[in-house]
Amino acid sequence: MKNTHQHSRHVQPARLALQLGFLALTSFAAWRHQTLGGGPEGAASIDALCPFGGLEALFRFAMTGEYIQRLNSSDFVLLGGTILLALTVGRHFCGWLCPLGTLQELARKLGRRLFGKRVFTVPPVLDKPLRWMKYVVLVWALVFTWKTGSLIIRPYDPWAAYAHGFAGWGEMWSEFAVGSAILFAMLIGGLFIDRLFCKYLCPLGAFLGLTTKLGFFSIRRKENACLACTKCDQACPVNIPVMQQAVIRSSECIGCLSCTTACPTGKRNTPDEGKTFLLPAVAGRTLRPALIGTAGLVLFAGSIGLAQLGGVWRTLPVSLTAVASVNGELDPQAIRGFMTLAEIADTYGLAPDALYRELGLSETQVPANTKAKDVRVLTGQSEEAFDTQTIRDAVARLRTAP
Structure with missing residues (x-):
């Protein structure tokens, strides 16, 4: 694969630009809702623009044909888009689009500037059991939402707290005191530890991780060309031991491709120039990281565009x-x-x-x-x-x- 490394060096700046753009877009949507209000003549709530909302609403809609309050058909479209990504290019939504993930990455970048580049990790004796917490949150949220017909997780949701921050501190702390506490704990902890919320609490990440295991995405490493430099391990924000595996199909992988772009093999003035030996793959075929990033964006935006053209996309109640x-x-x-x-x-x-x-x-x-x-x-x-x-x-x- 010729000049793979040359193409890869622009991937992370492009990913950051996409993350910031999506954060700005969703923040604008949250501000607009707080300014105009909801209802048939208002603006979409942040709940109607959440893939996890589709999963929460699935049972009630299947049983009664009705939506849970604050949710609409847009939630199902977004859920379908993230599942499509998970099956084809991995947890692309988590690594490239999720605004909550972006806030955590920005916190970590700030932490590196303030406290240096030292990597802090949770000790394995705590890390392994804590990783199961997000699956517990997933089951709890789905079971009780389906049982009660209301968004049981909403008061504890840090993204909902962030979105209501545009209405002022009063509303943020009165309705979302726990969610706000989780948000600020996540950001403060994020100064020292990568993707704290993603690794331990995110129910959408738990669901997409399970979905990814059924899909075609992986990271492939050519062992006999590995320099054992551990740069891939250091670059991984969710602490996957990349260097210890030939094929990485972990449910924890968020598809950010940081490990592949950090790999030094194939750099200029080396015998293997133009040949990178740590690459993403779909159905066993290795592809350029840039192609994976582009494909993910096209698939996600395309699913929303098709839903709008087909009249399926709706974010506001009819009356x-x-x-x-x-x-x-x-x-x-x-x-x-x-x-x-x-x-x-x-x-x-x-x-x-x-x-x-x-x-x-x-x-x-x-x-x-x-x-x-x-x-x-x-x-x-x-x-x-x-x-x-x-x-x-x-x-x-x-x-x-x-």
Whole structure:
């Protein structure tokens, strides 16, 4: 394979550019949702743009044809795209696209600048059992989400916490206190340890790791050409012992190709110039790292594009009634912060003046077009005294009153 190393040296800068671009895109989507709100006329929530959401919603949709609150067909499309990648080019989503993975890599780059290039690793006696935690999280999240019909993992999700940070610290810590704590622990720990969340807690990573084992992707090493320099081992962010294996098919591999681009074989002015002996492979055939990276992007973007052309892609609910319904019936607990008082009264069949009286509000002070999450700001009340749950409880009382 001629000039493989020459082509490979641009792979990691290109990967970083793609990671930053995807992080910026998803951050913009999160900011837009916090600014415009959700609902049929709003902007997609970060939950509707999550591949794991498709896995969470799968059981309920198969049984009833309904989506879990905040999820939509877009989640299934993204799940299908990540599975397609896992089967063909490995955990490409984890290594090239996942914004949470990008935040961890940025933290590690900062850590190297602040504290030097020393690699910190968790001792094997702790590392091996801790790796099983993400599978426990995966099973727990799926079982209880399917059982309850709600996103059980949401308050603990560091990505959901990050996305709601665009609404301010108050909302981030009130609804996502645990998720925020995990996010900051992940980033602080990430200064010293590569991909901390990915290795030990990520349920999507656990699922894609199992899927990858059924696919065609691997890393292949030509043992008789190996220089035993250990650079591949040092480059691996998830600590796979690359140099000890001829074929690497670990479920932990995130497909970042850092090991292949770190391999010094085939560099200029060496007898094997142009021939790299550590390469990614699909169905046993070795390919250039750049080709793998490009193929992954095309497959993922293509799956989304085809879904949009086919009318399958949807990120927003079709109506407020769909938002407010649980198991086909209107449920006050489904009231969301983006809904205005007028929309709440109309959707739940309440007289507006009755809702105002129950809440102890005046329409002069709080206009009917005020969003539920903004009421406390206009009334000057604390979040403990008045929040969206206050409105849910008031609507529930009105609907059950004689």
